[in-house]
Amino acid sequence: MSEVVNVLVAFAVIVLVFRWATSGKDSSADGQSPAAILGFRPKTVTPEQVDAVHSMFPDIPADNIRYDLLRTGSVQLTSNKILERGFLPAPPATYFRVYPRAAQNDAPRPAAANAAPAAAAPSHQESLIKRFNLEDRVVDTSNPTPAEAPHKWEADPAKREAGLKERKARMILAARE
Numbered sequence: 001m002s003e004v005v006n007v008l009v010a011f012a013v014i015v016l017v018f019r020w021a022t023s024g025k026d027s028s029a030d031g032q033s034p035a036a037i038l039g040f041r042p043k044t045v046t047p048e049q050v051d052a053v054h055s056m057f058p059d060i061p062a063d064n065i066r067y068d069l070l071r072t073g074s075v076q077l078t079s080n081k082i083l084e085r086g087f088l089p090a091p092p093a094t095y096f097r098v099y100p101r102a103a104q105n106d107a108p109r110p111a112a113a114n115a116a117p118a119a120a121a122p123s124h125q126e127s128l129i130k131r132f133n134l135e136d137r138v139v140d141t142s143n144p145t146p147a148e149a150p151h152k153w154e155a156d157p158a159k160r161e162a163g164l165k166e167r168k169a170r171m172i173l174a175a176r177e
Contacts, residue, residue: 034098043073057082063101067091128172137173 035041045066052075053065060082068078068088082088129135151167154160 037094037098038070038092039094040071042070045069045073049075053078053082060088061090063091063095063099064088066099067095129176132169132172134169134172137169138176 049069050062050066053069054060054062056079057065065078065088067090068081069075072078072081078088129138151163154163
């Protein structure tokens with residue numbers, strides 16, 4: 001009978017030690033360093049670096065850019081990877097434990113980045129026809145345009161500039177058709 005009590009006590013001690021050991025790992029996982037979680041020592045990345053790469057390649061997600069910058073620490077190396085491959089691989093799930101998505105998306109943008117879309121909006125609303133004052137030259141699409149004569153080099157800079165404006169106007173009108 002005393003052997004059964006010894007076995008039960010030993011079993012209870014083993015269960016308590018197991019629970020203590022597993023609960024200790026969960027609480028220490030939150031306190032681990034980013035290097036231990038990501039598997040490499042992350043470089044310092046500023047929001048300006050992420051914005052610089054994202055402005056060059058707007059189709060690449062910011063999380064992918066930030067993850068690659070954490071690995072390389074260089075805007076140039078990250079840009080070269082995008083140019084060579086055409087994409088950046090998505091970060092692993094452990095990345096989002098250290099750098100949550102909501103924190104990056106809610107981060108305030110620099111004032112210059114906020115002002116740029118507002119300044120660019122009016123130019124997108126204005127058509128090229130209006131911008132280059134070609135309303136009087138717009139013709140019906142049913143009339144074919146005559147073939148363009150080959151361009152010859154003018155000696156006078158004013159004539160060259162006028163010829164350039166004329167070719168630009170013809171290209172805009174041809175693109176409209």
